[in-house]
Amino acid sequence: MGCCDFPAVAQGCDGAFTVDSSRITFGRGCLAELGDRAGALGMRRVALFSDAAVAELGIFATARDSLLAAGLDVVSYTDVHVEPTDTSFAEAARFAQEANPDGYVSLGGGSVIDTCKAANLFATYPADLLTYVNAPIGEAKPIPGPLTPHIACPTTAGTGSEVTGIAIFDLLSMSAKTGIASNALRPTEALVDPDCTASLPGGVVAAAGLDVLSHALESFTARPYVHRPAPPRPNLRPMSQGANPWSDLGCQEALRLLGENLEPAVRDASNSAAREQMMWAATLAGIAFGNAGVHAPHGMAYAVAGLVRDFHPAGYPADEPLVPHGMSVIVNAPAVFRFTGDVSPQRHLQAAGLLGADTRDAGPEDAGEVLATELIRIMRAVGMPNGLSGVGYTEDDVAALTEGAFPQQRLLQNAPREMSKPVLADLFRQALRYW
Missing domain, CATH: 1.20.1090.10 (Dehydroquinate synthase-like - alpha domain)
Structure with a gap:
């Protein structure tokens, strides 16, 4: 229509x-481009986010090796919670604040990508969690400015989080999901490699x-x-x-x-x-x-x-x-x-x-x-x-x-x-x- x-x-x-989207690279094997893509964005110290299951797969080694081959310093966070919570978001944000990277990479499903978005946000603009959360649950305050570059690499054919400005989590006190929605959260780039879904x-x-x-x-x-x-x-x-x-x-x-x-x-x-x-x-x-x-x-x-x-x-x-x-x-x-x-x-x-x-x-x-x-x-x-x-x-x-x-x-x-x-x-x- x-x-x-x-x-x-x-x-x-x-x-x-208005039409917005992350820059997208799609194709088998494109995960190996990660290091070159990260370097082109000016990354030098990269926080690589994943979960425990993905961290055991060959695709995690592919991503990490590509970053290292590009001469980048890599610090890994593989404790992402499947179906994130406010608590797991806070833990990831603490890691990001201490690691102080100049770029982020998320390798995983929606839980990993959303957690990386949140870590990037709260490390860049520290605040109470509900500050940016959608109303009426949160205050829905606008994100003050741009975030650190983020390359999202999905490993499931599902959430689409690699191209959206949305991060979803469980608010444990309410026993319900909510989220943060802002164009600022949208990853800078997405590397969509179908080989990541093979297993x-x-x-x-x-x-x-x-x-x-x-x-x-x-x-x-x-x-x-x-x-x-x-x-x-x-x-x-x-x-x-x-x-x-x-x-x-x-x-x-x-x-x-x-x-x-x-x-x-x-x-x-x-x-x-x-x-x-x-x-x-x-x-x-x-x-x-x-x-x-x-x-x-x-x-x-x-x-x-x-x-x-x-x-x-x-x-x-x-x-x-x-x-x-x-x-x-x-x-x-x-x-x-x-x-x-x-x-x-x-x-x-x-x-x-x-x-x-x-x-x-x-x-x-x-x-x-x-x-x-x-x-x-x-x-x-x-x-x-x-x-x-x-x-x-x-x-x-x-x-x-x-x-x-x-x-x-x-x-x-x-x-x-x-x-x-x-x-x-x-x-x-x-x-x-x-x-």
């Missing part, structure tokens, strides 16, 4: 959109891939940018601008790639072509939602992940309960898209068709159900739990889930329909079980 396909600018709303187990590929799918779907169906209130000044235009012509391009291609490649990539680790296409879909969807924003499935997911009690997914560390981010999002998605289908039925049907659904006989009144049915089919095909009940929740948890999701106003206000507390409660009930 182009600009002319969007509604007219609503009174008091914005008539323009991932199918369950991790599935959860990460469904996060990509949700990024694309939510950005594509978000309220149009011309329905967002105009900012008081142009430089205050938010990253979550709503669906726009630029984000639509990435969303549509990402959905097409996911429809063709998600299931093969999950089933067969040796299918390098499918995993490469998944990596490209993740990058496209990351750029899209980094400029359009996601909405209700992600807002609900923060409560689903934050209130987990005893769920332990295959392929992830078993030392503590965990609902992986992509899983916590997708369990809400069919219920949400059933609800939003009548707002933009053509977009919902187009998305379903790109994912593989037969939409030839579907009318506008069928849009939400057709898309929800296709999502449920994909969930079952890649081994996702049966809704919220599959990760340990019951009807008794609906009130707590609703209270945990409602503060995520940055996301909920981007939805095409109002997400009041009664609406959220009803959506959580519908998401308890799908089959």
Whole structure:
């Protein structure tokens, strides 16, 4: 769709959109370019962030050796917490303050990249954690200026964090996820090497891939940018601008790639072509939602992940309960898209068709159900739990889930329909079980 396909600018709303992204290098083997890229950015002392699992892989040695070969001093931090918390962010920030690097490299999934973003921020502009956190949970104060250069190297086809200015974490005191959103957090460069996903187990590929799918779907169906209130000044235009012509391009291609490649990539680790296409879909969807924003499935997911009690997914560390981010999002998605289908039925049907659904006989009144049915089919095909009940929740948890999701106003206000507390409660009930 182009600009002319969007509604007219609503009174008091914005008539323009902004496109931002990290510089991107994509291709097999490009991780070996890391040292040259870092040197070109003026880095001399580099903080290399990763997690304990990735640090044992050959790709960590590849990254470190490339930096050392370029004559750079490297200090490593491999204690990143899977699904970061306010505590783990603070520990990473202390490391960064003591190491005093002039550049950062993150090698890992979204948890690693987000932790590196936070460490960079709080080492550069020390403050209480909630100073920069999204309102109403935090103060949402603007980041005072630019951060130290950061090269992000994703090892999962999922979060898109390598091209966004968003860092997500669990706020332990609230048992809910929240985050910091600012263009200043966006990594300077991204090295996207599909070879980094070769060793991932199918369950991790599935959860990460469904996060990509949700990024694309939510950005594509978000309220149009011309329905967002105009900012008081142009430089205050938010990253979550709503669906726009630029984000639509990435969303549509990402959905097409996911429809063709998600299931093969999950089933067969040796299918390098499918995993490469998944990596490209993740990058496209990351750029899209980094400029359009996601909405209700992600807002609900923060409560689903934050209130987990005893769920332990295959392929992830078993030392503590965990609902992986992509899983916590997708369990809400069919219920949400059933609800939003009548707002933009053509977009919902187009998305379903790109994912593989037969939409030839579907009318506008069928849009939400057709898309929800296709999502449920994909969930079952890649081994996702049966809704919220599959990760340990019951009807008794609906009130707590609703209270945990409602503060995520940055996301909920981007939805095409109002997400009041009664609406959220009803959506959580519908998401308890799908089959």
